[in-house]
Amino acid sequence: xxxxxxLKVSSLDVFxxxxxxxxxxxxxKKIQALFDVxxxxxxxxxxxxxxxxxxxxxxLARAIVGINKDYEGVIWQKYGDPQMVFQDPYxxxxxxxxxxxxxxxxxxxxxxxxxxxEERQQRVKEIMEEIExxxxxxxxxxxxxxxxxxxxxxxxxxxxxxxxLLIADEPVSALDVTIQAQxxxxxxxxxxxxxxxxxxxxxxxxxxxxxxxxxxxxxxGRIVEYGATKDVYRNPQAEYTKQLxxxxxxxx
Amino acid sequence: MKKISFKKIIKDPxxxxxxxxxxxVLLMIIVGFFWTPYDPTKMSASEKxxxxxxxxxxxxxxxxxxxxxxxxxxxxxxxxxxxxxIIIGAGLGTIIGAVTGYYGGVIDExxxxxxxxxxxxxxxxxxxxxxxxxxxxxxxxxVSLGIAxxxxxxxxxxxxxxxCKDMDYIQNAxxxxxxxxRMIFVHILPNIKGVxxxxxxxxxxxxxxxxxxLSYLGVGSQPPYASLGRMLSDAxxxxxTRPSYVMCPGIVIVLMVLGFAFLGEGIKRWE
Ligand SMILES: Nc1ncnc2c1ncn2[C@@H]1O[C@H](COP(=O)(O)OP(=O)(O)O)[C@@H](O)[C@H]1O
Ligand SMILES: [Mg+2]
Numbered sequence: 001x002x003x004x005x006x007l008k009v010s011s012l013d014v015f016x017x018x019x020x021x022x023x024x025x026x027x028x029k030k031i032q033a034l035f036d037v038x039x040x041x042x043x044x045x046x047x048x049x050x051x052x053x054x055x056x057x058x059x060l061a062r063a064i065v066g067i068n069k070d071y072e073g074v075i076w077q078k079y080g081d082p083q084m085v086f087q088d089p090y091x092x093x094x095x096x097x098x099x100x101x102x103x104x105x106x107x108x109x110x111x112x113x114x115x116x117x118e119e120r121q122q123r124v125k126e127i128m129e130e131i132e133x134x135x136x137x138x139x140x141x142x143x144x145x146x147x148x149x150x151x152x153x154x155x156x157x158x159x160x161x162x163x164x165l166l167i168a169d170e171p172v173s174a175l176d177v178t179i180q181a182q183x184x185x186x187x188x189x190x191x192x193x194x195x196x197x198x199x200x201x202x203x204x205x206x207x208x209x210x211x212x213x214x215x216x217x218x219x220x221g222r223i224v225e226y227g228a229t230k231d232v233y234r235n236p237q238a239e240y241t242k243q244l245x246x247x248x249x250x251x252x
Numbered sequence: 253m254k255k256i257s258f259k260k261i262i263k264d265p266x267x268x269x270x271x272x273x274x275x276x277v278l279l280m281i282i283v284g285f286f287w288t289p290y291d292p293t294k295m296s297a298s299e300k301x302x303x304x305x306x307x308x309x310x311x312x313x314x315x316x317x318x319x320x321x322x323x324x325x326x327x328x329x330x331x332x333x334x335x336x337x338i339i340i341g342a343g344l345g346t347i348i349g350a351v352t353g354y355y356g357g358v359i360d361e362x363x364x365x366x367x368x369x370x371x372x373x374x375x376x377x378x379x380x381x382x383x384x385x386x387x388x389x390x391x392x393x394x395v396s397l398g399i400a401x402x403x404x405x406x407x408x409x410x411x412x413x414x415x416c417k418d419m420d421y422i423q424n425a426x427x428x429x430x431x432x433x434r435m436i437f438v439h440i441l442p443n444i445k446g447v448x449x450x451x452x453x454x455x456x457x458x459x460x461x462x463x464x465x466l467s468y469l470g471v472g473s474q475p476p477y478a479s480l481g482r483m484l485s486d487a488x489x490x491x492x493t494r495p496s497y498v499m500c501p502g503i504v505i506v507l508m509v510l511g512f513a514f515l516g517e518g519i520k521r522w523e
Contacts, residue, residue, distance in 0.1 A: 065427055084427055092420035096442035106428040157424070 005078065006165055006197045007041040007064065012073035014056070014063050030070070033059045034221045037073075041165070046191060046198045048212030048229065050205055050244065056221040057201045058087075061167045064199070079165065081112075083158035087170040089150035093142040099153055100138030103127060106160040123160065130190060131156040148179035152186065159190070167199045172207060184210055205248040209233060217241050266521060270514030273507055281331060284324030292321040293477075301494045310500040313483075314490060319500050322483060327504055329479040333394055334459035340398025341459075342452050345405020350436045352406070353413030364410070367403045375400040376462045383471045393472055397462055401455055408451050412444040446519065453516030457509050464505055480505050 014034040018027060034056050041047050049057050062068040064075055065084045086092035093102060103124045107115040115123070128135055131152040142150055151171060158166055168187065172180040188211055191198055202208050208215055208229070215232050217225040217240065225238040233250065236242045245251045261267050289309075296316035303311050310319035348367075352360040370378060375397070382396035416422060417440065425439050441448075464481025466472040472482055483501040491498050 067423055067427065084424070086420045086424060088420060092424050094421045094425070094439055094443070096445075097439075105425065105430070109429045109431070109434070111429055154424075157428070161428075 003042040003044065005040050006043050007078070007082075007199075008074070008076040009040070009060075009064070010038045010074040010076075012037040012060070012063065012071060012075065014059050014068055014071045016059075016068075016070070032221065034063070034071075037218075037221075037223055039216055039223065039226060041197050041199060043078075044195050044197055045213040046200055046211050048208040048215040049199060049201045049218060050203065050208050050215060051218035052244075053203055055218045057203075057218060058169055059221075060218075061169045061199065061201060065167060077165065079163075081161065081163055082165040082167060083161070083163040085151070085154050085158050085166070085168045085171045088174050089147055089154055090174070092154050093150055095142055097141070098138065099133075099140050099142070099145070100124060102142075102153065103138070103156055103160060106157060110161055112161075127156045127160060130159065130193075132186065146179075147175050148182060151175065151183055155183075155186065155190070159194075162194075163196065165197045165199070167201070169201045170203065171200075173202065173204070180207070187211065205233075205244055205250060209250070217244065264518055264521060266514050267518030270511055270516075270518050273511035274515060277327060277331075277504070277508055277511060280324055281328045284321075284328055288318075288321035288324050290318035290321045292317060292325045294318075301490060301497065303494065304496050311494065311496045313487065313497055319483075319497060322478065323480065323501055323504055326478055326480040326483050326501060327508070329390075329477060330460055330463060330481065330505070330508070333390065333397070333463045333479060334456050336394035337397040337401055337459040337463070338452055338455050340395065341401025341455060342405050342448070344398070345402045345407075346409045346441070346448065348402065349406035349409030349411075350413050350441060353410035354417055354432065354436050354440070360410075363406075367406050371403045371407065375404070375458065376465045379462060379466060380469070380471065383466065388471050393463070393466065397459060397466070400462070401459065405451060405455065408447065409444065412447055413440055416440050416443055446522075450516045450520040453512045453519065457512040457516070460505065460508050460512070480508075 012034055013032055013036065015030040015032050018029055018031045037060060039047070049060065051057055059068060061084060063071050065082050097105075104120045107120045107123060124138065125135065128138065133149060133152055133156075137145065137149070142153070145153065155168075155171070171187070172183050175183060184207065187198070187200070190196075191211075198211075200208070200211055212229045214227065215225075215229045216223055217232070217238065219240050225232060225236065225241045227237075232241065233245065236245060236251075242251070261271065294317060296312070299308075299312050299316040301312060301314055302308055305311070308318050308320065310323060313319055313322065348363060352363040373381075378400040379396045382399055383392060386392040386396060413436070422435065422439060425435060430439060463472055463479060464484060467479050467481030468485040470485065472479060472485075478486065480501045484498065484505070487498040487501065
């Protein structure tokens, strides 16, 4: 069966304002964070993006979902409305709102359709089941949840409107190892069940191996390696990938 | 979010003292709506400038009016003026601070330079200038004081909004398609309600003092229904002949200010 492309990124350059630049200085106003990035994501696959911190993984994710607006190149999406799970679950939930409210919000501001209160609550219940949290947690504030539970809520919020593409930006990096395994398990199950495409970002190559079909390795804002995960791990092409695998204790 | 429980309030001395003082003051004001020992406006030539006695527990003023009755009434005037001031000051200040902080850019720059310039004057001086434009009267007084209080609230709220707006949870909400107004008022403002609450109480304090100051200068509330500040101003010439006449309204002002200060501090610590 021929798979369809859901995301196609071509020759993407992303820029940030140069915050350190002084007024009237000759330094350029912008700094470029991504250079000529091109890749595709197929329907239903998990693409992992790996690379040390600061290489531009989050920059790429934020460009795809539309937070980073200053870019050149083309980001083509089959469906639109991609959603994102952020790295730090302690920062990505509004501390003034209860879990139930947070889950309902994406439906309240849905531009595609109106949801009645009953429909919203029904959907919230479904999602709570998907993210494996008991319904009594709907009444809790984020501060009353553990890191793992918070990240489940973040995943739930991202899934509320049934996105076809989910970007998970280091979703387990801020969590303990045992909790990491549980969240990875949850993501794998959701992926199997919902059949959505996922871009999974991580600096940890051991985590990447567990979940991805393809892997893309980045360094200093450029792609240095791309391939099927097994091939890349067995037979890395780029010197940088070899170093990373060695550092992760996967190859000797 | 912490549950509000009686035990916790009692444990925090600031909150407990604040609530106690404000409770007493409020009780006096509420009773004053229904009953005062004497008619606060009734003059009596035979009972001028009496001292503290069982008949007049705060004595009488230079026109023979019962000071306690007038304090009960005056506290109400002072509190209402302070409330009006805060509603205008905190309301406008919050909107200006939140909008400029959230949008940033040119609007923010311009608004903040104006606010900075206004902030350079003490609010009482600012209010004095505004009163001289609008004229004397209690409506004008409330509006002037309210405007004078806008800068401090705008600054506080703007700072808090700036702190919040780059948080992941705001980016996350933007990603879901939350519009700007909903973002400011539904997503951001609930996060700064603690800071806002304690600023409002401190603002109350300053409003009570500013009103007293303006009344003292003769541009505040008008007789015969005088605010506490006005009473103080009227009483000053009898400071040495009948000290109780100055001290009684003075003490009530001090109590109000202390009550608000303790409450504000208590709420700040509660957060
Ligand atoms: N808001 C920003 N303004 C300016 N530079 C930024 C900003 N965010 C990230 N950068 C820079 O862009 C580069 C890539 O950052 P990022 O995408 O966050 O890396 P990663 O997610 O891979 O750790 C880094 O050099 C970082 O300093
Ligand atoms: Mg990152």
